[in-house]
Structure formats: C-alpha cells, structure tokens
Amino acid sequence: xxxxxxxxxxxxxxxxxTKKITKAMEMIAAARIVKAQxxxxxxxxxxxxxxxxxxxxxxxSNDKHPLTTEKKxxxxxxxxxxxxxxxxxxxxxxxxxxxxxxLTERLRSEGKEVVSYVVGRKGVAYYNFRGTAIADSWTGFxxxxxxxxxxxxxxxxxxxxxxxxxxxxxxELHIVYTEFVSMMTQSPVxxxxxxxxxxxxxxxxxxxxxxxxxxxxxxxxxxxxxxxLDALLPRYVESRVYNALLQAAASEHAARRxxxxxxxxxxxxxxxxxxxxxxxxxxxxxxxxxSEIVGGASALADATAGSDR
Amino acid sequence: xxxxxxxxxAADRKVWTGEATIVVARTVSGDVGIMPGHxxxxxxxxxxxxxxxxxxxxxxxxxxxGFISFADNKLSILAEIAELAEEIDVERAERELEVAKADADxxxxxxxxxxxxxxxxxx
Numbered sequence: 001x002x003x004x005x006x007x008x009x010x011x012x013x014x015x016x017x018t019k020k021i022t023k024a025m026e027m028i029a030a031a032r033i034v035k036a037q038x039x040x041x042x043x044x045x046x047x048x049x050x051x052x053x054x055x056x057x058x059x060x061s062n063d064k065h066p067l068t069t070e071k072k073x074x075x076x077x078x079x080x081x082x083x084x085x086x087x088x089x090x091x092x093x094x095x096x097x098x099x100x101x102x103l104t105e106r107l108r109s110e111g112k113e114v115v116s117y118v119v120g121r122k123g124v125a126y127y128n129f130r131g132t133a134i135a136d137s138w139t140g141f142x143x144x145x146x147x148x149x150x151x152x153x154x155x156x157x158x159x160x161x162x163x164x165x166x167x168x169x170x171x172e173l174h175i176v177y178t179e180f181v182s183m184m185t186q187s188p189v190x191x192x193x194x195x196x197x198x199x200x201x202x203x204x205x206x207x208x209x210x211x212x213x214x215x216x217x218x219x220x221x222x223x224x225x226x227x228x229l230d231a232l233l234p235r236y237v238e239s240r241v242y243n244a245l246l247q248a249a250a251s252e253h254a255a256r257r258x259x260x261x262x263x264x265x266x267x268x269x270x271x272x273x274x275x276x277x278x279x280x281x282x283x284x285x286x287x288x289x290x291s292e293i294v295g296g297a298s299a300l301a302d303a304t305a306g307s308d309r
Numbered sequence: 310x311x312x313x314x315x316x317x318x319a320a321d322r323k324v325w326t327g328e329a330t331i332v333v334a335r336t337v338s339g340d341v342g343i344m345p346g347h348x349x350x351x352x353x354x355x356x357x358x359x360x361x362x363x364x365x366x367x368x369x370x371x372x373x374x375g376f377i378s379f380a381d382n383k384l385s386i387l388a389e390i391a392e393l394a395e396e397i398d399v400e401r402a403e404r405e406l407e408v409a410k411a412d413a414d415x416x417x418x419x420x421x422x423x424x425x426x427x428x429x430x431x432x
Contacts, residue, residue: 045318049385053378056351147320147389217380222352223338231353232376235389242320 002285008278012271019267025088026260029253032143033183036250039144040180043246047239051201054236056219057229058198065226066162067233068196074171076113078135078157079104080193080241082177082248083123085142090259092178092186092252093122099188100176107174115170119153119245143249150242157241158234161194171195173237177244178251184258186251193240196233311345314383315361317370319391325361325368332384334359334377341377349380356420358427359386369394371427397428 081100083093100123104114118124118137127134136156141149163169173194178186221228312328333342335357343350354375361368375388402425409417 039321042322043320045316045323046320046387049316049318049378049387050376053351053376053385053387056378056380151389217349219349219351219378219380222336222341222350227337228351228353228376235376235387238389239320 002281005278005281005285008274008281012274012278015267015270015274019264019271022260022263022267026257026264029257029260033250033253033257036144036246036253037180040243040246040250043147043239043243047243050232050236050239054196054198054232055201056217057221057225057232058201065229065233066164067158067194067237068198070195070197071164071171074112074165076115076165076170077107077172077174078115078117078160078170079107079190080117080153080157080173080175081119081123082175082244083118083120083126083142084248084252085121085139087122088259089252089256092255092259093120093126096176096178096188096248097123097126099190103174103176103190112172117153117157119248142245143252145242145245145249147238147242150245151238153245154238154241155234158194158237175241175244177248178255180247180250180254183254186254193237196236312364313343313345313347313379315386316384317359317361317372317386317388317391320389324370324388324391324393327361327363327368329361329363329368329384331362332359332386333362334372334386336377343377343379343384345382347379349378351376351378354386354388357423359391369427369430371397371424392424392427394427394430397424399425399428402428 079100081096083096087093100116104116107114115135116127116132118127118134119139120142121139124134124137124139138149138153157173160169161171161173165171172192174190175193176188176190179189180186312330313332315325315327315329315332316323317325331342331344333340335355336352337355338352341350341352354372354377356373357371359370359372361370371392371394372386372388373390375386375391378385378387402421406418406421406425409421
C-alpha cells in the first residue's frame with residue numbers, strides 16, 4: 001500500500017471515530033430536550049397560580065414592600081447570568097455571556113454599580129479569565145435543575161435586594177438566561193426581576209386570562225395582606241428563577257443537539273472527500289505499478305531481442 | 310352535594326386535582342376548612358397535612374409551607390414541596406424520626422412525626 005493511501009485511511013478512521021461520538025451526543029441531547037421541556041411544562045401550573053396570587057394581592061391592597069418598591073436613585077444592581085456547566089453546545093454560553101455584558105454596560109452607563117452572580121461553570125470561567133469579580137456563583141446542576149437549586153440561587157439574591165444598597169445589598173436584580181423559543185430558536189434575554197412591578201404582573205394576568213370584564217374577586221387575606229405578600233414575593237421570585245433555570249437547561253440541550261448535528265454532518269462530508277482522495281491515491285498506486293511492470297517487461301524484451309542479434 | 314374544584318400543585322409538578330366537598334388545611338392563623346361557596350381567601354400555609362374530602366374518600370397530603378387561595382369555587386393549594394400520603398415511604402419516615410430524636414433536633418422531630426402520621430393515616 002502506498003504511503004499516501006495509508007495516511008488517508010488513518011484520517012478516515014479518526015474522523016469516523018469522532019463522528020460516532022458527536023452522533024451519540026446529538027442523540028443524548030435530543031432525548032434530554034424532551035425531558036427538559038416536560039420539566040418546564042410541569043412547573044407551569046405552580047408559577048401561573050403563584051402569579052395569579054401575586055396579582056390578587058396587588059389589586060387587593062396597596063402595601064409597600066421592599067421587593068416591590070422602586071428606589072429613587074438605584075446605586076447598585078445585581079445581574080444573575082445563567083450559562084452551562086459543559087461546553088460543546090455551540091454559541092449557547094457565549095451568547096448568554098454577551099447578553100449579560102451588554103446589560104452590564106447599559107446599567108453602568110445609567111450610573112449603577114453592577115454586581116455579577118453566575119450560574120454554570122462556563123460563565124464562571126469567562127469571568128475568572130478576565131479577572132472580573134463575581135459576587136457568588138453556583139455550578140453543577142445546569143442540565144437538570146431542581147427547585148431546591150433555584151432556592152439556593154434565589155434566596156441570597158432576595159436577601160440582598162431586601163437589604164438595599166445602603167446596607168451593602170443591591171437595589172435591582174436582573175436575570176439573563178436563554179429563552180427556549182422552539183427546538184431551532186433559543187434567544188438570550190435580560191429581564192428585570194426586582195423590584196417587581198405589581199401593576200405589570202396584574203395586567204399580564206388579566207391579559208392572559210381574559211376575565212370577561214369581571215373584576216378580580218375581593219380576597220380575604222390571612223393573617224394580613226402584608227403577611228401574605230411577605231410570604232408570597234420570595235416564593236414568586238424563586239419560581240421565576242426556577243423557570244429561568246429550566247428554560248436555560250432546555251435551551252442548552254437544544255443548542256448542544258444542533259452543534260453536534262452540524263459536527264456529525266461535517267464529519268460525514270469530510271469522510272466523503274477523504275474517501276475520494278484515498279480512491280484516487282489507490283488508483284494512482286495501481287497505475288504506477290502497471291506502468292512499472294509494463295516498463296520492466298518491455299525493457300526485458302528489448303534486452304533479449306538485442307542479445308539474439 | 311356541592312363540590313369545589315381543587316388543584317394541589319408543587320413547584321415542579323401537579324400533585325392532585327379533582328372535585329372535593331371540603332378541604333381542611335393548616336394556615337399560619339390556624340386550621341381552616343373550606344367548603345363550596347367560601348369567601349375568596351388567600352392565606353399562608355404551615356408545614357402540615359392537608360385533607361381533601363372527596364366523594365370517594367379523603368385524600369391526604371403533606372405540604373411544606375405554601376399558599377392556599379380560593380375564588381370562584383376553585384381552590385389552589387400551592388406548595389414548594391407536597392407529598393401525597395401514599396407517596397411517603399413509611400420506613401424512611403420512621404428512620405428520619407429516629408435520627409431527629411437522636412440528634413435532639415426538636416423541629417426536625419416534629420416534622421418527621423407529622424410526616425409519619427400522614428403516611429400512616431393517624432394524624
């Protein structure tokens with residue numbers, strides 16, 4: 001076998017091995033998207049019921065709560081960025097990080113100090129590499145987050161907002177995550193979570209439910225409207241963070257599936273062209289061998305013909 | 310008999326839904342019983358059992374905090390964690406109670422005891 005042919009054969013083998021891996025990752029990711037989507041769907045009844053309850057309190061009372069009060073001069077804002085723990089998901093983490101950077105830039109230009117909170121190893125690595133300070137980070141659960149994980153992330157943030165910037169906390173909480181629009185489309189979004197605008201929540205619920213012109217029922221609050229609000233708001237924020245984590249997980253799997261699909265396609269393409277080259281090299285080897293034999297034979301014939309004379 | 314629609318949802322799933330004649334739950338200001346036609350109510354739940362009485366017998370669940378809201382003959386029970394009585398592993402609940410007793414952790418002991426009572430139907 002010719003040296004050239006051997007080199008091609010070796011490359012084809014290595015590319016097919018890579019293709020097998022990317023194909024397997026693609027199928028695993030595809031299976032996990034379905035699971036992640038189901039988790040998003042399963043959390044919807046809780047979050048929509050909670051949103052309704054918050055809207056009910058919002059219309060039923062006009063209490064001031066630290067989580068709903070807009071500060072006059074917000075001095076510090078927290079940005080919670082949700083990225084993935086693992087790579088090989090195309091531009092998934094990079095896009096989320098870019099969106100967070102843009103938001104940070106905008107907040108800075110509004111004269112706010114930005115405190116970064118990060119979920120996922122990729123985001124942590126990005127900030128560490130650039131030497132940017134991170135207030136806190138959480139890793140290890142981005143591909144299938146549980147409610148307890150969401151609580152772990154949300155609780156210190158809520159505390160920080162309740163404290164306010166005068167006591168070392170923050171005045172605003174923004175969250176950047178990748179919204180799962182469809183299997184093909186996932187877009188990074190930046191939302192302001194806190195302070196919560198109760199009017200907006202109430203409007204959103206009314207729009208979603210189309211109350212047929214019926215006003216919200218007049219609730220009786222136990223122990224009191226403030227007491228209910230106190231208990232309700234942190235849960236509401238937790239469920240929003242949980243929803244963001246779940247959507248980010250579904251997006252991560254979808255992005256990984258797409259990235260691995262194009263990697264598999266590229267590997268196929270590469271194998272095809274390498275096979276062509278290997279065939280040409282083999283044919284060239286054969287042609288050369290034939291011409292060597294023919295050449296040798298005719299040289300031999302010439303030599304015998306010469307000696308006869 | 311008049312019935313009300315009940316939805317028991319935990320943070321990550323829908324636990325139970327159906328029609329009931331009365332629902333008894335433990336709120337921070339004491340136990341409440343809600344029957345069809347109750348005034349709209351929004352209240353904070355404590356750790357404890359929720360009993361949903363239906364035409365085919367009672368459904369008991371343990372909720373770890375949460376909310377109860379009633380309006381338009383629809384009752385939603387929202388809990389971060391909710392377990393139906395038949396989902397609780399009795400042996401595990403017993404072990405947890407013993408651990409809590411050994412650690413002299415009064416709060417954990419109360420919780421474990423409540424869990425066991427719900428699981429065995431002797432609350």
